[in-house]
Amino acid sequence: MIKKVILKFVRLIIGFVFCSLAIAFMINANLGLSPWDVLHQGISNKMGITMGSATIIVGLVVVVIDAILGENVGWGTVLNMILIGTFLDVILFSNIIPVADNLIVGVIMLCIGMLLMAFGMVLYIGCGLGSGPRDGMMIAIQKRTNKPVQLIRGVMEICALIVGYFLGGSIGIGTLITAIGLGYFIQIIxxxxxxxxxxxxxxxxxxxxxxxxxxxxxxxxxxxEENN
Incomplete structure (x- = not known):
């Protein structure tokens, strides 16, 4: 029993590492931030905090929304909210992911990032310890509407993009690619x-x-009973 729980948490953490690497790849693709990262950067600039810290703050807000939509919060949800942002800061500050210097390399890095994100989601959601804040929202909306995952994820990405843009986040062709493509990559994986x-x-x-x-x-x- 204990071994099974430990293996679940190991799988959970590995999934979070994949998701953090995915975000780093998409940021360093240098073609414009992904929609959620546009939002994170906007908050980061406005509040003077790191991207990872902004990710944690947004995650907390989304968890509240998930609860309103009836999606229960698991330990995986809480750890997702904290660890992905923390891992992201470590990866970005360590410079282990190169920065793209041309369009072709940037597009390849975006695709790698979207694949890593989808695979990371399979790993940690499959643990059954609670979905991540954003993925929990996606699942909650899917349960309520029975609409395709790619459609729901696409709408979520666009909403995050609009808010992030008005907060001053950076956008570019990569923003459009991830806004449209991430849902399809998730569906494929x-x-x-x-x-x-x-x-x-x-x-x-x-x-x-x-x-x-x-x-x-x-x-x-x-x-x-013993005292009696």
Whole structure:
């Protein structure tokens, strides 16, 4: 049981690393930030914080929206919100991802980034420990509307882009490519791995709280019986 939990969390962290690498690739493609990163940069510039910190703040806001839409929050959701932004700062500051110096290399890096993001989502969502804030929103909307993933993700990307643009985030041809293409890359990878996000049963934080309460209640009952 413990080994299984540990392996789940290892898979979760690896998924987050892939997602952080994906964001770094798309930023360093140097063709304009992805829609969410336009938003993150806008917030970063306005508040004087790092991109990773802005990512965490946006994640917190989206988690609240997810809760309103009825999507339960899991440990994976919380860790996603904290760790992807942290890993992103480490990757960007370490300069391990090169910066593209021409259009062809930039487009290739964008495609690599979108593939890494989709694969990272398969890894961590498949753990059943809760979706990431943005992916949770995507899944919640899909459950309510039964619309294709690429359509829902596309609308989300465009909304993030509009807000980010008015906050002063940088846009370019890469912004358009990721706004339109990310949903399709996710759809392709999901189909490739026969991954159906709607079929995943997530263990949410409330489950663990109720389990702890049950254990405490049993211990109290047992103690009462022994005293009697």
């Amino acid at each position: 999901f189909k490739k791995f026969n991954f159906k996000s709607n079929d995943i049963t997530h263990r949410v934080i409330l489950d663990d709280i109720n389990y702890i309460k049950l254990c405490i209640s049993k211990d109290i009952d047992k103690e009462i």
